[in-house]
Amino acid sequence: MASFARSVPLYTLNRSHEAFLRAGRVIPGGVNSPARAFGAVGGEPPFMSHAEGAYLYDIDGHKYIDYIGSWGPMILGHGRSEVKSAVASALETGTSFGAPTLREVEIAEAVIGAVPSIEKVRFVSSGTEASMSAVRVARGVTGRDKIVKMAGHYHGHVDALLVQAGSAATTLGTPNSPGVTAGAAADTILCEFNDIAEICEVFARFPGQIAAVLLEPVAGNMGLVPPDPGYLEALREITEKDGAILLFDEVMTGFRLALGGAQELFGITPDLTALGKIVGGGLPAAAYGASKRLMDFVSPAGPIYQAGTLSGNPLAMAAGLTTLNLLKTENPYPKLDGLSSRLAEGLTRAMTDAGVPHVVQRVGSMLTLFFNANPVHNYADAKRSDTALFGRFFWEMLARGVYLPCSQYEAAFVSAAHTEDDIDQTIEAAGQAIRAAIA
């Protein structure tokens, strides 16, 4: 199979191609989560054999500097020895009990110690479950049905939240996947991120009917889009005034932008928070939390039902707890910020030198290089990016040993295992890759 990077003919993925064909016969699209199939950039994905520190290794013998970090969890890099030994010792004592364990209490205490708005927390197994359950709590507690969701924000594959990104005008949601009924999405109101006037209109139109405003406080799932100054403050004020819940989906930003997530970084306290990714330390775990008052509505303390056979799984709790403890003791955030700003500046320089319209957006260790002449404030802006150029650039980077997120509409992650040398190599590769991509 030929390389998808035209300028690097020696970069071939023959074994991965065989594996992808085989996978396609038994798994829909050959993958267990859609983005991994490279649909947004064309071509076929390398299959991975192992990972260590800041690097991924594929079955064709290539090494990559990893900027997806398993799409967020691997903030410490791959294979941290402390995490591995914690999981190994958990493995020795039992992989699942279906009965309470002390580790669950310890990680709950660690989460509460880190995240400003959380006084009680419930563990689940995926970010999808966390946001779904948090929405149920918001509705159950308020006795209201409607949920405000931002265009381009992603909260997992929850029926009510899989709603088409609309135009800037406020519209009642229509489902964007077959299998999601109109009824399931009927109470979802779409808004454009960073538009205070629109949110005010929505609350004026549905006073006392909105259970929650749900958002990624820093959007990562349409590429990295920060909140405009004053936007989160405005949401906090308007939800409080109406008695609606402010629900931060910090599945991506939690423990990433600061130990206490975006809510710590921006000093805004939401009512409810969904967590995932880093909280499981690379194993399947996620969580949602809030004040004692709200969380005591959750079963068995209260009437809102939510449960899980593998919730609080011993291996996942061991990986998550060890990761949170390392983040607390090592405080990698200043280092992450330094490396990420070096990367952002280098990418900007490389694109400017090549004369390519672009904007690099970054908050902490999350960043996106948009092939877009203007700053991106919302989904409509993001949609104006040159995704064809991104696809070519992506492949040219891959062929040069840099694994970026395989879509223009994803954030790249820097980990504590990256070095300045990794960053500089990445910038060097970007300079070559962009020239090849526009040639």
Ligand SMILES: *Cc1c(COP(=O)(O)O)cnc(C)c1O
């Ligand atoms: C990844 C993500 C989810 C979904 O988490 P899964 O573990 O993939 O179900 C939800 N919300 C946000 C903001 C995410 O980034």
